[in-house]
Amino acid sequence: MNPVYYLYLAALLFTIGATGVLIRRNAIVVFMCIELMLNACNLAFVVFSRMHGNLDGQIIAFFTMVVAAAEVVVGLAIIVSLFRTRHSASVDDASLMKL
């Protein structure tokens, strides 16, 4: 089975994630889509490391997960505080500042 397909999959996932960010309103969902993009990256890393036959990619994948986890912590904190203030998690409601 040709690893290149995994790359295509990774690209696909990344695009799906990006699209989600662009079209979804709920902050949590948007955030999840970002996580999806990150995981697409992970997949790409793993595939490439497989193809190159060195482990860097796989190690990077672990780093990415850690980073993603950290992001979740920070992100959720922020989003929740916003939610508690506004009783809505819609990113569109948060548009006090414009122009």
Place this chain on the structure above:
Amino acid sequence: MSFPLLTATAVLPAVGAVATAAVPAARRTAAKWLALLVSLATLVLAIVVMVRFDPGGARYQLTESHAWIADFGVRYELGVDGIAVVLIALTALLMPFIILAGWNDADPLETGSKRWRPTQGFFALILAVEAMVVISFEATDVFLFYIFFEAMLIPMYFLIGGFGDRAHAQGEEAASTQRSYAAVKFLLYNLVGGLIMLAAVIGLYTVAGNFSLAEIAQARANGTLHMATSTERWLFLGFFFAFAVKAPLWPLHTWLPNAMQESTAPVAVLITAVVDKVGTFAMLRFCLQLFPEASKWATPTILVLALISIIYGALLAVGQRDIKRLVAYASISHFGFIILGIFAMTSQGQSGATLYMVNHGISTAALMLVAGFLISRRGSRLIADYGGVQKVAPVLAGTFLIGGLATLSLPGLAPFVSEFLVLVGTFTRYPAIGIIATFGIVLAALYTLVLYQRTMTGPVKPAVSAMPDLKARELLVVTPLIVLLIFLGVYPKPLTDIVNPAVKQTMSDVHKTDPKPAVEAAK
């Protein structure tokens, strides 16, 4: 290492500015006296410079040179040639009069108005401008010149926007909006000019690798520094644009009327008689010297523009209702003459242009300051609000008339000499332009005499019937200027002797020689 005379001449007013600003708010009069004394001291230094300068000597004298910003190829290089010397003298000379004339212009308003006019600031800014103008006359390093050429906009800007006339026809609000409009217009015009020049300055660096006027000119002369024709032209345009805004040359002139109209008379004098001279001076020193070929290439266009300025400015002066605006447009016309003289590329033209800078400075100062005294008495700038002043304030009217006659360059007063030199200088090379420019003298007579007739003659308007004549302080301002106008009109030789060698140099920079008379040519 001799005493850095030039630096001192520039630093003294700068220090004075700081000191004046530092005077506590309560001690207003002290600040005024301090400023006056500093300006006088500077005048003394300027005279020393004039004396120490040897017309027969090297091109640049009293030179100073210190390392400054090596990475930009910038050195702190000062030096004066004849042209710079007389202009520094002019600047230093006018300052005391400007300060004296503006003695009460920045006092807090006794009326209930909310306007805020920090007296100390007013005089500090004036001195700051003097310092920057002087150093930009002295700088022989393009970058150094550019820095102060730009920096002087800031104090000027606050002077224009911060201190208008006491009273104003359309009341406080309108006045303040118009003032800040004028100030912003002044700043933006000159800033845009300056930034375009900045591009050219950078370009010059990429070509030449340093900013030393002498070195670049040297390298150009002996061919070690070659400039592609197009490069030279672009750089020239970059420099010239900035100077043409400052000068100001049609069609970049519209900031001047607003600025002069809204600022107090002394500041208006500062603009047109001192600061704007930096522009014309820089054309002579930088455009011609750095880009001789491009200068020659651009000459026809510039001459036409100058010609338009002369006629156009004069015609608009005729059409003005506001005394200060009228003087402003007159100045535009005169700057046309100066630029005409510079780019006619003849000894008479350029010597004439240099003298013109000095004479125009003095004559405009005389006219504008008297106009300022007039306006301060009646609280209106509109010509229509005056009439018959001559009857109630003959001395004021007389001095005003003399100022006007100087503006229309009556023979026997200083401006005549310079104007005629410019005309002759132009005529010898471009007869047609010379002749058209001569129409300017008729129009000058028109706007001056119309102004005089409408304000000073005729039956006495009730509003001016109680107008007091000039006070001692005002006479102290006007009399020396008038004396000077007459003296330089009768005996300009001292100036021409200083200027001529420098002009000779500039002429050789552009590889031009005066045309021969037809009779000799025929032989």
Place this chain on the structure above:
Amino acid sequence: MSTAAVHSLWTTAAEPISKIPTPKIEYGQLSPTLIVVGAAIVGVLVEAFVPRKSRYYAQVFVSAVALCAAFAAVVALAADGYGTTKAHIAAMGAIAVDGPSLFLQGTILLAGLVGLFTFAERRLDPEAHGNRVDSFAAQAASVPGSDSEQAAVKAGFTTTEVFPLLLFAIAGMLVFPSANDLLTLFVALEVFSLPLYLLCALARRKRLMSQEAAVKYFLLGAFASAFTLFGIALLYGYAGSVSYATIAQVVDGSVTSVDPALANTMGNDALLLIGAAMVVMGLLFKVGAVPFHMWTPDVYQGAPTPVTGFMAAATKVAAFGALLRLLYVVLPGMRWDWRPVMWGVAIITMLGGAIVAITQTDIKRLLAYSSIAHAGFILAGVIATSKDGVSSVLFYLAAYSFVTIGAFAVVTLVRDAGGEATHLSKWAGLGRRSPLVAAVFAVFLLAFAGIPLTSGFAGKFAVFKAAAEGGAVPLVVIGVISSAIAAFFYIRVIVLMFFSEPKPEGPTVAVPSPFTMAAIGVGVAVTLVLGVAPQYFLNLASQAGVFVR
């Protein structure tokens, strides 16, 4: 791909792979970063163990000491020649210790120190129930306007966590420009981004806006970093490694031993180009270049002003450092591909920032847009791709960051009942109410506008000069034009402050503690010194102008 080839792939992978060598770390050369990180951890412990009353003092003390020590370390390293002769790559190729990184680290540390001063300011807000308060939320967790918030305020809580957060952010920023492989780059990016996201949310006043800013910054930031990460992945796929050196070699083709089986990944330019573009995009987001700038105004406006000031200054420094290294060390081989693109970005950034700023009505947004325009100017220097280009950018960054922090520090002083009065209309006649503050702010604005005798002019001149020498004359012309446009709105503010009548219910200018005074003082001093006598610092920058490869 032929089955054999594929099979060979699997088999090669099946072989035992080389051991991971035990890492060898030059702690001395990494000391600046380590000090800061250590201090940050200490800060966390302080939060845990030191009683509430004295936390503030402890935190400020720890942070200040740490930053000074780190800066001392940087100076020591530089003096030791690590900036020039001894410059090399430390930590197993992860961190470059060379001129640019030391210079930038120094700048960031100083900026951080000044930023710390503004963080530590506690005299501006009126005392709440007898407790001195700074500009951060009493208790970020409590809902704005809720009883719990009231209670927290009454109890005199303060979010002293901001100090460790600040330190973490600084630590990340220290690593960012000196990162020598893409992974470090990414981690550093996140390390300084996450604390900033949080800091943005911690404003004491206008908390809704603050939280909104945080959300926007966080979501968009994460979005951008996702792109960066994917770009990294592609580059890794392209070169088979994330270390700058290796990628660079592959880019300019000095690595020829390409496994035929990898022909369609290894050295596949599509991967290179797309990957490079995406990584660069992530960095452009951080520097706030058009069209990745849209977070800037909102975040700058919503975040607590001290944070905005610090962010505006330090983030730009770090991000541009990273960008420089990426473009100069990794991608010089494909200069002819990215230069034109960067041209475009620079142009629209300069013009866009300047033009939109004209009609701004909020001082913080105004400064945000001006920072965008400045990013454009700096990009012009980046494009020069010459040693002069590097040093000019370094100089510009140093000059710019202090002006920025100073300017925002002044913004914190102008207050009315609702906290800071950031709407321009309220600044009318400030010059009359308190001439000194107005004059100082005018100095900063003139520096932004690039008026001679201010650091802004020297920086602009250096950058444009480098660009022109790099053959980007049109760029210089456009830069000049847009600085003319920019001048317009800086002048507008000056007019407002000095020439228009003050409003009767206008804001008051609070008398700050020595902290803010110091911040502003340093700002003015640096602005004028770099303006009048920049030679020494230009030397520094040009010595630091060489990247180690």
Place this chain on the structure above:
Amino acid sequence: MENLIALLIAAPLLGAAVLLVGGRRLDAVGQWIGTLLSTTSFVFGVILFVDLLGRNTDDRTLIQHLYTWVPVAGFQADVTFRLDQLSMTFVLLITGVGSLIHLYSVGYMEHDERRRRFFGYLNLFLAAMLLLVLADNYLLLYVGWEGVGLASYLLIGFWQHKPSAATAAKKAFLVNRVGDMGLSIAIMLMFTTFGTFAFGPVLSHATDASEGRLTAIGLMLLLAACGKSAQVPLQSWLGDAMEGPTPVSALIHAATMVTAGVYLIVRSGAIFNAAPDAQLVVTVVGAVTLLFGAIVGCAKDDIKKALAGSTMSQIGYMVLAAGLGPIGYVFAIMHLVTHGFFKAGLFLGAGSVMHGMNDEVDMRRYGGLRKYMPVTFITFGLGYLAIIGFPGLSGFFSKDKIIEAAFAKGGTEGWILGTCALVGAAITAFYMTRVMLMTFFGEKRWQPDEHGHEPHPHESPKVMTIPMIVLAVGSVFAGGFFSIGDRFLHWLEPITGHSEGDSPISAGVVTGATMVCLIIGVGIAYLQYGRRPVPAVAPRGSLLTRAARRDLLQDDFNHVVLVRGGEHLTRSLVYVDHTLVDGVVNGTAAGFGGLSGRLRKLQNGYARSYAVSMFGGAALLVAATLLMRAV
């Protein structure tokens, strides 16, 4: 001896300075200081004159070099004075008549509180006028040239509270400026042609230059002369100049300043001699003006304006003569001198009449004054006879010579010019007789003025009559004295040169013809104004009369074309400057503002739209990078 020359100018200049700067404390004695200093100057003049007479003819040119004025490369202007027969003549005329008129003014201006300033201006005028005639180069001459212009401006507008006076003064200065333009262009031409503009080299090398250039110079000098001497087409200011006090009209606008143009032409004779075309134009201008002025003079009821017209016409004679070249130069100057006497006399007479008539100037309000002011009547009468060329009086000799010279030009021009001159003589006789009759003969026509003051005509005080008498004597005998033995001819010949033209008709015939014209003119006038009473209000009159009253519509032309046109031009330019030149800039600013406002909308506050822009940007970035590699 040369060093006296500067003193000629210095004396009145000192007077001007003292009187104008001195301030109120000099009000009481001002008039005497002025008179004294002008007389001093006259005395110096006489001394120099005697000295010149003592020398033999070829060494009667004194040069005094004071200092170098404007030295710039090739352009060398010196302050150098040249006193030769020509300038000597003028010096005597100016200082002589000038001093008389100073004296006269002492009486005439007695009740004016600004008298001191008046005498200051008069002295200023004398100084400038002397500088004009004594200058040794054209640039210095130019200084005097505009100096007298200034003095005339100040004096015409002396009663500034009268708007009409102020306007007249301004007009005079402006029209003169147009002439001055000619002079300055002429100087520039000389500089480009000869490399100098000093009399000596220019005039001696005139022939070296191409005729084209010389013609150009000549025409420009003529333009200058037209402005100063009120010749067509620049004559319009002279009539209005009568707004000034009468002594001013006598001194400046009759005897001296207005003749400066003639001086300029004669002085530049060498140039004109070598440029026949220019000469022809000069003669034409002269002929036209002499008729124009005469016709205008016929129609005016304002005694001063009538005399002004006459002045214009008489100067026309001089210009005509000057245009004839060596044939006419001497006679031009001779007529200038005699005219100086009798026209000054006439004006002083007119002034004296006004003095006695509450400043009434309308001749229709005079009549029969001879009984009331005999001295004035006699002196005025002698001046009258002189100007119409009554045999034996000054005018007879000088004018007759000019007419002869005109014919002597030969060819058709000769005939045409001669005829014009003759006709002019007739008209002169007519209008002067008219003035005489309307003023001194017939029955009294004056009525109370608006304040109901009945004027009480009375003779003027001695201080006024004495100058009139002196001038009358001059106007009677000067001509004869000059002509007998061609004294004047021999005196001037070394400077101007002289040649007898070949007249187609003998001198006797010309004289006869002149006499006939004279009789016709006087006759018609007598029939019209002597026989039947003069209507107190001017009759509508023929078309020509009405045109003549309005200066042959020439003023209206100026008003419509120049004034109105100019106003429109400036107004439209002001508009252009505000809307176009300024508009462009403001427009750009506004444009950026609008653009900014529009771009601003993109920042709509929605995080997702920001993400979109980022995504799009990323896509663009990628695409662009790929594209760069592709191309």
